[in-house]
Amino acid sequence: GQQVMQIPQYQHVQEGEDFTTYCNSSTTLSNIQWYKQRPGGHPVFLIQLVKSGEVKKQKRLTFQFGEAKKNSSLHITATQTTDVGTYFCAPLWDFGNEKLTFGTGTRLTIIP
Amino acid sequence: DAGITQSPRHKVTETGTPVTLRCHQTENHRYMYWYRQDPGHGLRLIHYSYGVKDTDKGEVSDGYSVSRSKTEDFLLTLESATSSQTSVYFCATADYDEQYFGPGTRLTVT
Numbered sequence: 001g002q003q004v005m006q007i008p009q010y011q012h013v014q015e016g017e018d019f020t021t022y023c024n025s026s027t028t029l030s031n032i033q034w035y036k037q038r039p040g041g042h043p044v045f046l047i048q049l050v051k052s053g054e055v056k057k058q059k060r061l062t063f064q065f066g067e068a069k070k071n072s073s074l075h076i077t078a079t080q081t082t083d084v085g086t087y088f089c090a091p092l093w094d095f096g097n098e099k100l101t102f103g104t105g106t107r108l109t110i111i112p
Numbered sequence: 113d114a115g116i117t118q119s120p121r122h123k124v125t126e127t128g129t130p131v132t133l134r135c136h137q138t139e140n141h142r143y144m145y146w147y148r149q150d151p152g153h154g155l156r157l158i159h160y161s162y163g164v165k166d167t168d169k170g171e172v173s174d175g176y177s178v179s180r181s182k183t184e185d186f187l188l189t190l191e192s193a194t195s196s197q198t199s200v201y202f203c204a205t206a207d208y209d210e211q212y213f214g215p216g217t218r219l220t221v222t
Contacts, residue, residue: 006154033209042202042213043155088154090211099170100211102147102155 002027004091006103014111019076021106023089032072033090033100034063043088046074081110115139116214118203124220131190133217135203137183143206144186146170146178148199149216155202161186193221 004025013019023032031050035043047056049065049072056063062075072091076083086105093101115138125131135144146158147170157170159178167178175197177189190197198221203214 009152031209033211035211042216043204043211044213045210048209099157099160099168100145101157101171104152104154 002093002101004089004101004103006089006106008106009104010107010109012109012111013079015081016078019079019083019108021074021087021089021108023072023091023103025070025091025093027070027093029069029072029091029093031092032065033092034072034074035088035090035102036085037088037105038085041085046087076108079108079110081112084108084110116203116205116212118201118214118217120217121215122218124222125193126222127194128192131193131219133188133201133203133219135186135188135205135214137186137205139205139207139212140183141205141207141212142183144180145204145206145211146176146186146188147202147204148172148197149202150199158188158201193219195221197221 006023033048034046037043047063052069053067054065060077064073086107088105089103090100117136119134145160147155149155156172158172158176159170161167161180179187201217204211
């Protein structure tokens with residue numbers, strides 16, 4: 001079946017350092033969503049990317065969708081303790097298919 | 113947050129017993145989903161619904177059944193619980209693209 005690989009699985013950074021997580025597919029995606037889950041919480045939608053090469057920013061977070069629509073990344077600049085959590089990508093391969101597939105997530109911990 | 117509640121929030125049950133988890137939404141969203149979350153596996157789709165009485169299987173549907181008799185309620189049933197079904201179960205709803213998740217149910221099968 002269609003799968004996506006998300007790397008790294010874990011990332012420990014000093015507060016103030018940057019953080020990046022990557023999501024890679026072997027086949028072309030229709031779009032991709034990103035979610036954040038705080039420890040003990042539930043996933044919360046961050047953003048959706050649809051267009052080839054699309055770049056979107058939310059304050060210190062930058063989301064990119066590759067030109068071939070096979071990969072995506074989430075970059076956080078100058079991490080803060082509030083960024084702690086697990087970040088999931090959720091690609092959609094077919095428009096009109098309501099089933100999202102989630103990556104395994106990248107768990108971010110911050111060293112104060 | 114969207115108005116999504118799950119009940120119970122925690123449950124411990126014995127192997128072989130039936131278990132039903134309930135998801136209730138007040139948003140009138142068309143789509144509803146059940147996921148399970150296990151360490152190292154992320155979120156895996158169990159079943160989903162695209163309308164009242166319209167459901168379909170996800171990637172890990174064996175051992176689970178669902179029902180949706182009203183827009184606002186989506187039930188997940190484990191007919192005969194097994195230890196491998198110990199997990200955290202999340203319900204989610206969606207109207208268009210963004211999915212809204214409930215708080216989760218922690219189920220332990222002993």
